[in-house]
Amino acid sequence: MKLIPLIRPYMTQEIKDQVCEVLDSGYLTEGPVTKEFEEVCRQYIQCEHAIAVSNCTVGLEIALRAVGVGPGDEVIVPDYTYPATASVVTIVGAKPVIVDINPDTMLIDYDAVEQAVTSKTKAIIPVSLFGNPLDYEQLYAIKKKHGVTLIEDAACALGADYKGSKVGSLADISVFSLHPRKFITTGEGGLITTHHQEWANWMSSYKHFGMAQASSRSNIIFERIGSNYKLSNVQSAIGLGQMKHINKLLDKRRSLAQRYTSILSTEPQIKCPTPTQNGTHSYQSYCVFVANRNKVIEQTREQGIETQIGTYSLHMHPAFQNNQHCKIYGDLPGSRYAYNHTLTLPLYHNLSEQEQDHVVQCLIQTVTNMSLEN
Ligand SMILES: Cc1ncc(COP(=O)(O)O)c(C=O)c1O
Structure with a gap:
């Protein structure tokens, strides 16, 4: 595969x-x-x-x-x-x-x-x-x-x-x-x-x-x-x-991202990213929110699709827990939520629509099966 x-x-x-x-x-x-x-x-x-x-x-x-x-x-x-x-x-x-x-x-x-x-x-x-x-x-x-x-x-x-x-x-x-x-x-x-x-x-x-x-x-x-x-x-x-090709590469990323959003935004178990008002996202990464994110990563990988977490919640890592070096300001529920739920999907210049459809179908199937199991 x-x-x-x-x-x-x-x-x-x-x-x-x-x-x-x-x-x-x-x-x-x-x-x-x-x-x-x-x-x-x-x-x-x-x-x-x-x-x-x-x-x-x-x-x-x-x-x-x-x-x-x-x-x-x-x-x-x-x-x-x-x-x-x-x-x-x-x-x-x-x-x-x-x-x-x-x-x-x-x-x-x-x-x-x-x-x-x-x-x-x-x-x-x-x-x-x-x-x-x-x-x-x-x-x-x-x-x-x-x-x-x-x-x-x-x-x-x-x-x-x-x-x-x-x-x-x-x-x-x-x-x-x-x-x-x-x-x-x-x-x-x-x-x-x-x-x-x-x-x-x-x-x-x-x-x-x-x-x-x-x-x-x-x-x-x-x-x-x-x-x-x-x-x-x-x-x-x-x-x-x-x-030399930055505009073409960006246009492609944006149109693939829009395609992800138009298909995935109707799925109740998947939340699509929210761009800043008055801004234009470059979609370096296309990240959605799902439940059981780590299991979704494992299961999509078993189906030949590389997915990944979004990024890290610093206060959950020992390097940032030493308050001599850092000050953690308040509780950080927004960050913890993102850390536990974001899932990055494949996105690159030559990702074909067929490949993207395959990603979308596997993702929807995986999250639907998981919600039925729970
Ligand atoms: C938000 C952010 N800052 C900094 C870095 C570090 O970049 P570099 O690997 O070029 O040092 C990264 C790397 O992915 C990043 O995502």
């Missing part, structure tokens, strides 16, 4: 040829191809600066360092997210304050953010989870009232928009992931975007051993302590090739 996977990277002969060209050039580390990739992304997102990095996690870490978050500071993050969103706060010496989400949109609960703000709050890292854009108007109101910096974990949200503006042009700093679960992927990789010149300069230097922007090959100056979070020419060639 042929497995229907969760995702398949978009890889054409043209992309492979471009990678081979870089390999043949001998210039494998970060260089002109990375610069070109950054520029293509910058123009697509319509932001002032786009900085390629090794992955989203280090991108978030650099963003926190650039805005000066450190020991003694608090940063508000949602509980329902990938651990990286909160871990980076601890890594820079600050304390993540973990709040609940809205279980419909699966995005941070804006009221909970408002309540969790203290005099120590320096930043918020909301997550445009699964490609669902945040409600920026709510976030701007919080930012204005409390003077906090908005660093968006946009790991899954390349291509999503809010009121016609692309995610990546809306927060103070946004960070995308280019991991293979994302539809534009460089294997491992990340992209930081901002309109802020000074932070952009700082981040570009920090990711490159602290090198001054004005350095030339014959006169390299290290102006600060930095690290190495570069994205190679080889990786950038993959991303560059994929970015």
